[in-house]
Amino acid sequence: MVNLHYLLEKAYQTNDLTKEEITDLLENITHEEREVLFNNALKTKQVYYGNKVYLRGLVEFSNICRQDCLYCGIRASNTKVKRYRLTPQEILDCCDQGYQLGYRTFVLQSGEDLWYTEGILVALLHAIKRRYPEVAITLSIGERGVETYQSLIAAGADRFLMRHETASKELYEKLHPTMRFDNRRACLTALKNLGYQVGAGFMVGLPGQTFADLADDLRYLKELRPDMIGIGPFIPHSETPLGAEKGGTLEDALVMVALARLLIPDSLIPATTALGTLHPQGRELALKVGANVVMPIITPTSVRKQYELYENKICVDDHPEDCRFCIERRIQSAGFEVDLGRGDSQQFISRGIDIELPD
Ligand code: SAH
Numbered sequence: 153m154v155n156l157h158y159l160l161e162k163a164y165q166t167n168d169l170t171k172e173e174i175t176d177l178l179e180n181i182t183h184e185e186r187e188v189l190f191n192n193a194l195k196t197k198q199v200y201y202g203n204k205v206y207l208r209g210l211v212e213f214s215n216i217c218r219q220d221c222l223y224c225g226i227r228a229s230n231t232k233v234k235r236y237r238l239t240p241q242e243i244l245d246c247c248d249q250g251y252q253l254g255y256r257t258f259v260l261q262s263g264e265d266l267w268y269t270e271g272i273l274v275a276l277l278h279a280i281k282r283r284y285p286e287v288a289i290t291l292s293i294g295e296r297g298v299e300t301y302q303s304l305i306a307a308g309a310d311r312f313l314m315r316h317e318t319a320s321k322e323l324y325e326k327l328h329p330t331m332r333f334d335n336r337r338a339c340l341t342a343l344k345n346l347g348y349q350v351g352a353g354f355m356v357g358l359p360g361q362t363f364a365d366l367a368d369d370l371r372y373l374k375e376l377r378p379d380m381i382g383i384g385p386f387i388p389h390s391e392t393p394l395g396a397e398k399g400g401t402l403e404d405a406l407v408m409v410a411l412a413r414l415l416i417p418d419s420l421i422p423a424t425t426a427l428g429t430l431h432p433q434g435r436e437l438a439l440k441v442g443a444n445v446v447m448p449i450i451t452p453t454s455v456r457k458q459y460e461l462y463e464n465k466i467c468v469d470d471h472p473e474d475c476r477f478c479i480e481r482r483i484q485s486a487g488f489e490v491d492l493g494r495g496d497s498q499q500f501i502s503r504g505i506d507i508e509l510p511d
Contacts, residue, residue, distance in 0.1 A: 174367035193410035193442035206495030209250035217263025225389035261292035281308035313351035319368035351380030357400020379497035384426030387462035413442025418498035448475035
């Protein structure tokens with residue numbers, strides 16, 4: 153018999169569980185124990201971050217992608233998407249508007265679009281930092297060479313989001329015909345070594361994904377110790393090879409958010425748009441089980457619909473100012489406070505004050 157009470161207490165007290173323990177927990181957890189898990193995750197978040205929720209303005213600047221991920225609506229093979237690419241000036245305009253709305257982190261996300269060369273990105277980063285030296289810039293542009301990552305951090309990028317997507321090598325390679333599992337991991341390690349605040353993460357409910365795979369996702373995160381962790385349900389998109397598959401559930405995604413909070417307690421965890429898409433209160437629920445970041449979209453309304461990674465994505469008809477205040481209301485109604493600061497991770501902050509002691 154698995155002693156779930158012991159596993160929950162161990163996770164809460166030690167912030168550690170083995171792969172076998174996580175798998176047992178996921179296989180056997182019931183409604184009542186889930187509530188205990190959620191409550192412990194909330195208390196853990198409060199110890200590290202209090203009641204604060206950080207906002208990031210998200211600019212989805214291009215839906216052009218050279219990769220062909222089986223789950224993703226903007227994969228290269230999807231000929232039905234209308235493609236767009238914002239110019240550097242348009243991206244700067246989004247940042248101006250985001251700054252006016254109070255955001256002090258901009259997340260620049262796109263498909264893997266090599267039109268944005270290292271030179272173009274470096275110039276863009278310089279321009280944003282010249283205008284707004286105090287903001288943090290997060291890139292989420294997929295796989296590039298280490299030298300490019302190096303130039304981008306030198307030009308002012310602070311953070312980099314790149315989900316590992318799944319810790320199962322077999323599943324990863326099935327879902328990513330144009331990408332290699334080892335390369336993804338090598339990119340994440342390189343980004344970390346270069347000094348970025350790194351975000352990894354995964355989807356929950358992928359076709360063929362097992363509880364043991366999800367346990368590996370958490371173990372991988374525990375080893376990598378990322379500053380940010382993005383977790384969302386897989387949501388099928390009809391114009392992809394996985395269009396007829398079942399998606400992930402809200403409950404499973406929330407359990408994974410809560411476990412991520414317990415195992416990597418000092419990380420920043422967004423309440424993802426995918427969670428908000430699955431359930432009208434999905435993001436608020438995530439905040440109540442350990443998430444502490446929300447990323448309102450500041451992409452121009454004219455192209456939002458085209459950045460359709462999955463179907464029925466929320467907020468596609470809204471304007472940046474709608475999202476700003478809608479999110480603030482939601483955060484407050486869930487019982488938390490908006491923090492408009494840069495919101496660095498506790499791990500990053502403590503890295504900065506590490507004192508080297510002489511031998
Ligand atoms: N090209 C960038 C950004 C990817 S899009 C990169 O490679 O990092 C951001 C995230 O959306 C992906 O990492 C993936 O986890 C998620 N995503 C894509 N399609 C999805 C789907 N159908 N359902 C849920 N999440 C999806």
